[in-house]
Amino acid sequence: MPKIIELAPGRWIGESQPCFIIAEVGQNHQGDLEIAKRLIKAAKVRGWTYLMTNCVKFQKSCLHEKFNNAALQRPYIGPNSWGGTYGEHKKYLEFSELQFKELQDYASQINILFSASAMDIVSVDVLDSLGVPFIKIGSGDVNNFPMLQYAATKSKPLIVSTGMQDMSTVETVYHTLKACNANFCLLHCVSAYPTPPQEVNLNVISKYKQEFSDIPIGYSGHELGITISVAAVAMGVLERHITLDKTWKGSDHVCSLTPSEFQELVHQVRTVETALGNPIKCFQPSEKACYDKLGKTLVAARDMLAGKCLQEKDIKVKVAEPKGCPAEKYQQVIGRTLVRNVRQDESIMCSDFV
Ligand SMILES: CC(=O)N[C@H](C=O)[C@@H](O)[C@H](O)[C@H](O)COP(=O)(O)O
Numbered sequence: 001m002p003k004i005i006e007l008a009p010g011r012w013i014g015e016s017q018p019c020f021i022i023a024e025v026g027q028n029h030q031g032d033l034e035i036a037k038r039l040i041k042a043a044k045v046r047g048w049t050y051l052m053t054n055c056v057k058f059q060k061s062c063l064h065e066k067f068n069n070a071a072l073q074r075p076y077i078g079p080n081s082w083g084g085t086y087g088e089h090k091k092y093l094e095f096s097e098l099q100f101k102e103l104q105d106y107a108s109q110i111n112i113l114f115s116a117s118a119m120d121i122v123s124v125d126v127l128d129s130l131g132v133p134f135i136k137i138g139s140g141d142v143n144n145f146p147m148l149q150y151a152a153t154k155s156k157p158l159i160v161s162t163g164m165q166d167m168s169t170v171e172t173v174y175h176t177l178k179a180c181n182a183n184f185c186l187l188h189c190v191s192a193y194p195t196p197p198q199e200v201n202l203n204v205i206s207k208y209k210q211e212f213s214d215i216p217i218g219y220s221g222h223e224l225g226i227t228i229s230v231a232a233v234a235m236g237v238l239e240r241h242i243t244l245d246k247t248w249k250g251s252d253h254v255c256s257l258t259p260s261e262f263q264e265l266v267h268q269v270r271t272v273e274t275a276l277g278n279p280i281k282c283f284q285p286s287e288k289a290c291y292d293k294l295g296k297t298l299v300a301a302r303d304m305l306a307g308k309c310l311q312e313k314d315i316k317v318k319v320a321e322p323k324g325c326p327a328e329k330y331q332q333v334i335g336r337t338l339v340r341n342v343r344q345d346e347s348i349m350c351s352d353f354v
């Protein structure tokens with residue numbers, strides 16, 4: 001399988017492709033379709049050359065598939081709860097398929113990709129029939145092997161987050177999806193809201209890149225602020241929650257980014273990405289002014305006549321006018337014969353030799 005995959009028509013991720021940035025709305029819409037639309041709009045960050053956020057993402061659950069009855073009925077009391085039980089809370093936050101369609105249409109109107117994580121096997125079908133470009137498998141399902149295998153039958157790329165797992169499970173996930181011939185990407189993730197910096201371990205990303213060298217690797221962050229996510233920029237995919245207000249009720253707002261922080265993140269990622277550039281070390285056009293002013297040249301250490309074979313003591317290195325043979329040629333001109341007379345302190349030109 002190639003190191004790059006086509007996540008959406010014409011949008012490749014991996015290797016030297018720009019980082020694919022996902023604004024995770026998740027359940028930060030508070031169960032309100034209008035807030036969801038405002039978040040989609042806020043997620044769309046425009047840049048100087050191209051659309052800078054690539055995608056907005058939601059979460060899709062079919063509650064009786066995702067939870068057993070006892071889990072739905074367990075009390076969920078606290079500042080982030082939207083119901084007396086966990087089931088009521090989750091129901092409050094769950095959009096219907098029709099509402100999903102409306103959000104998808106809205107995203108399409110304003111020209112931002114739309115997708116969701118499938119949080120159970122039935123939701124894989126829901127997303128498939130909605131026609132999302134890729135399916136996200138969140139950390140809650142990374143060890144859900146029947147679902148991974150089922151999602152892989154949908155012939156859509158998969159983005160799989162790996163929070164709450166150890167390396168051996170992640171390896172099994174990789175081999176399982178490979179055996180299904182899936183096009184997929186793995187995201188390092190720590191499922192703590194917020195994640196303390198000392199537990200982020202961005203070096204896991206390098207480990208993934210080594211171990212899973214033929215697939216794109218990314219990062220789904222839940223830490224506070226944007227610095228750590230910017231540091232993860234050399235990734236195929238970057239996902240962060242977005243919110244309209246960090247103080248709102250809900251488990252994820254605290255570690256989400258406001259629209260302006262999200263915008264700043266995207267701009268910083270794009271700037272760092274631009275700055276990473278390519279690995280070819282060469283003279284840059286922007287260096288010319290400094291080179292013209294301070295670049296060093298070979299100059300004659302003494303008066304010399306044509307026919308003189310140059311020795312080290314005959315050459316000095318100086319900032320000189322006119323610019324002559326560049327200083328890095330020093331070793332190459334030792335032993336060469338001058339074709340003209342040069343005066344002490346005069347620039348030696350590259351054309352001064354036989
Ligand atoms: C692992 C996973 O699914 N994590 C998701 C993605 O990051 C979260 O958005 C959870 O849905 C959220 O934190 C749950 O909060 P509550 O339990 O208050 O509904």
Ligand SMILES: C=C(OP(=O)(O)O)C(=O)O
Pocket residue numbers: 058059117136137138139140161162163187189191220239
């Ligand atoms: C749980 C999710 O993501 P992550 O594990 O990347 O936080 C999700 O996308 O629904």
